[in-house]
Amino acid sequence: MAVYQRPPKLSESIAQQLKDDIIKGIYLPGERLKIIEIARRFGVSQTSVREALKILEKSDLVSESPHKGYVVTNLTLDELVDIWTIKEKLWSLAFAWFTERADKELIKDAEKWVSEFRNAYIENDLDRAFEANFAFTDVILAGCGSRKLVTLLRSIEDQVKRYRYLSLEFDDNLKVSSQYFGEIIKAIWIRDSKKVSTMIQEYIRFSQKVLKENYKYMQEKSKEKMRKEQL
Template identity: 30%
Template sequence: MDEHDGGERMRTIGGDHLALREQVLTELRRRIVDGDYAQGERLTENRLADDFGVSRNPVREALRVVEAEGFVQILPRRGAVVATLDETAVRDLFAVREQFETLAAGLAAERATEEDVTRLRNLLKEASAATDAKDFGRVAELNSALHSAVIEISGNRWLASLSAAMYHHVHWVFRVGAAQRAPHSWKEHIRVVDAIAAGDRDAAVEAARAHIEAAATAALPG
């Protein structure tokens, strides 16, 4: 890389712009997941630019990303609106989760170290405390963190790569019903972690499957 006289490193062209877009993207996604922008709510570029205190360019680029991720839809005559978590979308999400998370739990049971198990148990303790405190935003974060940790511990890089985008939607679905699900969810997680700690692949797979089935039942209409 070229340098100025005096040894100062030159700034990469566009670097600040990219960083700004990523900041807008992260905040836009968070506001949708946390319900600050409600399902079906219209999101104009001007409104978002005002909300974030930025120009329209990084907003436009962030909207393209969240549209591709399924958080936003572009509708005729309305423009960008927050997507709706309809029954089909939620069923499809849980169908994929069952495949990913049962595989991850089984592999994690075979590969987890003592340090890995300690990490999972610490997440469980934090989730229990957040549930008792009714801090459901934090519970949702810890829910995603636990599932991501199990996938990481599985050691399967394809699972980690393919599931990254999915977990934004997992967080979204969980956040909607967190107050009802939180007391049950972390107890189901205990079964998964106990099986991983015991190195019992079959038990880990079944505990993960039971957890996904319970979460799907809670998220979907009867």
């Protein structure tokens, strides 16, 4: 019997679109989210927009400032390094459990998205690579067998996907990511959870290194965009 799923509320739909915009850098860290402009954009009431922003605030994607209203949360480099360190431990566990517990159909799904990521890298398509990256990890979460771990990782990834997206263009990130994902899938097929765990930790440390080296540039890019919009 099919399970009934409640359709999303208007505020939830707006929150999802704003979340996607924040991740893709349409709204950058520190940028003010103007309620009136967003309401006009979606053709909705300001109340619906405020409700949407409250949803995003719970995920720490936006924060409310006494003088500015809502702004995109700007995580410091130290905060991001802490989060990446947590990610390393949690994803290591998720990938190891997936390797041990997932059935062949789920492994095939994961392999499909790794192949899609490789194609996106070859074509230098950042958006496509980003979508494939998180479709791949969604499959890992689906097969790791722990709802608690899934909840923790989804909460963390909501906060930092935008930094992942921005960092994809640096330091041969697409190429290195594709290579790691390919080797990880091979190890998953032979159920070598120890190797999978080690490789995902190495990969996340590489990702953290790229982020640290380019964080200043990302911040400057955000400030430059905001300066242009204020002219």
